[in-house]
Amino acid sequence: MAAATINSKGKVTIPVDVRNELGLRSGDRIEFSFNEATGRYEVCRATRSLASLKGIVKKPAKPMSIEDLNRAIAEQGASAQ
Numbered sequence: 001m002a003a004a005t006i007n008s009k010g011k012v013t014i015p016v017d018v019r020n021e022l023g024l025r026s027g028d029r030i031e032f033s034f035n036e037a038t039g040r041y042e043v044c045r046a047t048r049s050l051a052s053l054k055g056i057v058k059k060p061a062k063p064m065s066i067e068d069l070n071r072a073i074a075e076q077g078a079s080a081q
Helices: 016-022 066-080
Strands: 030-035 040-045
Touching: 016 040
Parallel strands: none
Antiparallel strands: 030 040
8 A cells, every 4th residue: 555644735745656557647637536435535637638528518509699609798797796
């Protein structure tokens, strides 16, 4: 089992074996998720390629005009105040 120490600023150096197993490199992001079944936190790689995001947002049923977009932005801005 790999182990690490938390420094006074709350930072942890992830052991090299764990970084290699997760495929982590400098600048990558990680996510911590709580597994209710085990009562433990799990660490996973959060970095995604741009290609993996394809299809997340669906195309609108009908194309919007610039005027429609501007109106929607104005309405959203007005409701945020």
